Amino acid sequence: MSTLVGTHSEDLPEHAHAPAHEHRDDTAAKIGMWLFLFTELMLFGILFLVYAVYRSIYSEDFHHAALELNVALGSFNTFVLLTSSMTMAMSIAALQKRDKNLSMVLLLATIVLGALFMVNKYFEWGAKIHHGLYPASEHMRTLPHGEQLFYGLYYTMTGLHGLHVLAGMGLLSLMLYFVVRDKIRPDRHVMLENSGLYWHLVDLIWIFLLPLFYVTT
Amino acid sequence: MYESESPEHAAHVNYGMYVLIWIALLILTQFTVTAAQLHLGAMGIIIAVIVTPVKALLVLYFFMHLGYERLMFKGMFAFAVSTLIIAIGFTFWTWCSDRGGWGRHSCLTRGVLS
Numbered sequence: 001m002s003t004l005v006g007t008h009s010e011d012l013p014e015h016a017h018a019p020a021h022e023h024r025d026d027t028a029a030k031i032g033m034w035l036f037l038f039t040e041l042m043l044f045g046i047l048f049l050v051y052a053v054y055r056s057i058y059s060e061d062f063h064h065a066a067l068e069l070n071v072a073l074g075s076f077n078t079f080v081l082l083t084s085s086m087t088m089a090m091s092i093a094a095l096q097k098r099d100k101n102l103s104m105v106l107l108l109a110t111i112v113l114g115a116l117f118m119v120n121k122y123f124e125w126g127a128k129i130h131h132g133l134y135p136a137s138e139h140m141r142t143l144p145h146g147e148q149l150f151y152g153l154y155y156t157m158t159g160l161h162g163l164h165v166l167a168g169m170g171l172l173s174l175m176l177y178f179v180v181r182d183k184i185r186p187d188r189h190v191m192l193e194n195s196g197l198y199w200h201l202v203d204l205i206w207i208f209l210l211p212l213f214y215v216t217t
Numbered sequence: 218m219y220e221s222e223s224p225e226h227a228a229h230v231n232y233g234m235y236v237l238i239w240i241a242l243l244i245l246t247q248f249t250v251t252a253a254q255l256h257l258g259a260m261g262i263i264i265a266v267i268v269t270p271v272k273a274l275l276v277l278y279f280f281m282h283l284g285y286e287r288l289m290f291k292g293m294f295a296f297a298v299s300t301l302i303i304a305i306g307f308t309f310w311t312w313c314s315d316r317g318g319w320g321r322h323s324c325l326t327r328g329v330l331s
Contacts, residue, residue, distance in 0.1 A: 034290060038297035045301040049308055071250065078246050086239040089280045090232055193282075200281045207272050210246070211265040215253040 026190040033194040037201050040164075044205050047157050051212060054149045061146020066213060068133070069154070070124060074214030077120050078206060084113035085203040088172075088196045098186045100179065107176045107192075110199065114169040121162050125155075154213055161209060164202045171195045238279045245272050 055062045091106035132139030133151055140148055175195045178184040184192050245268050252264040278284035283294060 030290075031293070034293055038293070041297055041301060042304075045305065049305045052305070052309065053312060071254070075246065075250050079243065082239060082242045082246070085276060085280050086235050089235050093232065093235070197281055200276055203280075204273055204276050207276065208269060211249060211253075211269050215250055215265060 024188075024190075029190045029194060030197075033197050037197060040201055040205075044157070044160070044208075047153070047160070048208065048212070051153050051157070054146070054153065058144075058146025058149060061144045062150050065143075065147040065150035065154075068128075069214050070127075071214050073120055073124050074210055077117050078210050080113050080117045080120070081203045081206050084110045084117070085200050087113065088199045092189065092193055092196050095179065095184070095186055095189050095192060104176060104179055107172060107179065111169050111172050111176065114165050114172070114199075117165055118162065118169075121158070121165075125158075157209060158213070161202070161205055164205070168195075168199045168202050171198060234279070238275055242272055242275055245275075 087106045087109045091103045091110060094100075094103035094106055128134065128151075134140065135152055135155060140151065143151075172195055175184060175192050178191065249265050249268050252261045255261065257264070277294070283290060
């Protein structure tokens, strides 16, 4: 396993000052990250199940409620997240190619795109709330039961996803700081890779949320 | 295949390939959105059901480097996804069997094809 740590210190005289006794297991770190991602998969997966069951009971209501959602905004946010996933993957590749500046720029772009996603989400939720479409509102109580459930799931699932975007942005900001301070280097970048995995998971979940709420009506 | 894993695997991935995957993901997204807007009914949903996992696999395989990881990672992923599919599949199975079975107007087709 230690052969996978990505450290070839003999090739990297500039990092010869790294302590010789350092023990790292990047494969173990990556396994840990994947295991964590699986728990996230279960969390959202079960919410997908709840959605599927309620959709099958209240298919008419779900169809009607979904028409209220802004497909253009949902699609644009998909474009934003897919692009951020690409810049994230490129940022890791740039660091491995020893282009620190490019890696930092791409990492910053990823964080900015995450912020753009949240700004869009703010306007989207804001418009819904402005129209009285929020849990337990006066207007919501007048809607059929199935539509109430649809909006409940919409706020729960996109809200939980939004929290993940915010957490990802925080994590990537920390990684940017580490890259700037050379705590993450070409020979020592598993933290950046694992943070990237988290960011891609956030993108992955959104890929499934889009057809569930916005597109397939 | 997994034997070819090397710690520098991602360094072999060039930027051009990431751009290609990104373009493919955008095209697939547009395809799903357009299909839904054409009001193709069940076909629009079937397209989404097929295209969405393809998009997910592209992200997993290329962006998350699962395609370049050793077999162990792929096995772990397959195990987790299988668990989820069993959890969802069996719950739906039980739930549907209690409500009219699997005919044309079963709970499943009402939910998916409505």
